Amino acid sequence: MTRQPYPPASRDELVEDLHGTPVPDPYRWLEDPDDPAAKTWLAEEEALFAAEMGGLPGREAFKARIAELLRSGSIGAPVWRGERGFFMRRTPEQEHAVLYTVAPDGTERALLDPMALDPTGLTTLDSWQPDKEGRLLAYQISVGGDEESSLYLIDVVLGERIEGPIDRCRYSPVAWLPGGEAFYYVRRLPATEVPDGEEQFHRRVYLHRIGTSTEEDVLIFGDGMEKTNYYGVAVSRDGRWLQISASRGTAPRNDLWVADLVASSPESPELVVVQEDVDAQSAVHFGRDGRLYVFTDRDAPRGRICVTDPSTPQFEHWRDLIPQDPEAVLSDFAILDDLDRPVMLVGWTRHAISEISVHDLVTGERVGEVPTPGLGTIGGISERPEGGHEAWFGYTDNTTPPTIQRYDARTGETTLWASSPGAVEVPAVETEQVTYRSADGSEVHMLVISKPGAEGPRPTILYGYGGFGISMTPGYSASILSWVEAGGAYAIAQLRGGGEQGEEWHRAGMLANKQNVYDDLHAAAEHLIATGVTTTSRLAISGGSNGGLLVGAALTQRPDLYAAVVCSAPLLDMVRYELFGLGATWNVEYGSAEKPDEFAWLYAYSPYHRVREGVSYPATLFTVFQSDTRVHPLHAWKMCAALQHAQSSDRPILLRNETEVGHGARAVSKTVELAADQLTFLAHHTGLTS
Incomplete structure (x- = not known):
């Protein structure tokens, strides 16, 4: 396939002196989306993306399978107030989850449906909170992915707004x-x-x-x-x-x-x-x-x-x-006191696998454990505010769509309270938890998901995040299942900077220690190659947000190690990140370029500044969202232009720039389109043909 020429992008001779270091920024003009030159460049990049992706096989198959697996729908844990319950549920045909209320007689009623509020699908329900009696509800919505929530009040019984918006x-x-x-x-x-x-x-x-x-x-x-x-x-x-x-x-x-x-x-x-x-x-x-x-x-x-x-x-x-606990990380707790011996349920994650223990409320003595459906992720434990003997918690794993489980402390039994409403045929996969050593000898855990009995090197996506104390735990993913079903492997590395091993693990990957995160990812890739899961020519990396920074750093530090990259909503200019979006709230995680020592950390790995001409870079797809008010898409725009200029091989550097969506929640149909494009790109450049 003959690649289209890259859109022309002028390189300015802009160099700033920061703490005695000359810092070039040739594509600063792309920071302004209203600049006519930037608008032209973005339009031409959109045309290039369409031309390149239009010639790739397999997209419709991925799209259909992802959509089918997402027909599982979803279910949220109940919140009890007074005699009423509240919970979220998305049925197979719905674009967004709907908030339901349950009356004292058990009758369910849709209380807030984002599609009823806005049939375009651009409005999202960001949060909600009923009052203590269950009569009123405060909720927040935003439009077009900008996350600029407005707050409203609704009368639960009447279903009518009584106040708002409060911006x-x-x-x-x-x-x-x-x-x-x-x-x-x-x-x-x-x-x-x-x-x-x-x-x-x-x-x-x-x-x-x-x-x-x-x-x-x-x-x-x-x-x-x-x-x-x-x-x-x-x-x-x-x-x-x-x-x-x-x-x-x-x-x-x-x-x-x-x-x-x-x-x-x-x-x-x-x-x-x-x-x-x-x-x-x-x-x-x-x-x-x-x-x-x-x-x-x-x-x-x-x-x-x-x-x-x-x-x-x-x-x-x-x-x-x-x-x-010397090994597990404490994540949650709930108190059940309508018992002869009141207890506390304590949620833990052990190497990112969830468990719940039962303790005497007075002494803390461990007296048992809560049965869980498997080795997966528990999403919060809740009880009735007035007390009781019941608790509810969400559960999912790599092959289980979200469910809500109910635990009865009187019987010690866990039963299914509600499951995701859609019936889907989930492919059989195997999940193996492996350990490997990073550059400094630290032991890192990784989940590797494959078809049962899969052998030999195969196209593999390595995913990571490594920041803000966020843990990578097992969960139902239509994208992962579609990829594995097609014959690939999917690896999730639990890198430093995350929360899988507690706050020390987080801090080992933040501020001056950020390079540890990238070393952990490179070591994960080398482990997958050394153990025969994949080869360099069949290995892709993928990440979003802070994970976009991760893969951006990885592709510039070790371009030889990866065949393809999907970099979504990334931070990439780490010298100027504080000036845009919510960047100033993250200098406690990354550091500030205003301080000489912290500038040195940032500049050392800042992906935009590490691009070098004449290097053969992996095939790279940037996916960004024009309404993103957390991470401005300018990071990807500038990096894309820099890589297109520097690339010495015929492997493409592409930009997928999506409008009217943001960093977080989106309609299901938009999720399907994005995931299909990402998997199609990675499949083509890692040789996945099944």
């Missing part, structure tokens, strides 16, 4: 006071009150009373604090206790305060410090038994649960209830 509520928690008359929430300051370029920051905590204007909302917290702070806010079940947490951007640490709303008013809570200026993450839960439960990684990077009295919430009063 500037992106990532806002909602904490209701009893009676449904007021709630705490987080809202950004108006753009007119902040410096230019800082409109995404400057959050504050407010108290809103139903039926009043937001102009009358009471400012509770946040004035004079760090501009990139995120705030969490929650109110205890009985309405007595308020907690507020603050973290600088995505930092793995937070400050935490509590207030007694009986001793002080909701409008002016007297906040007491739980922890402040401590390098740890902690959260509190006010138990129905009057005790304060503290979930923390302070002095316990794999997590522990402590107890104290709410009147003495500080660290010196904490007492271990569930101590740190």
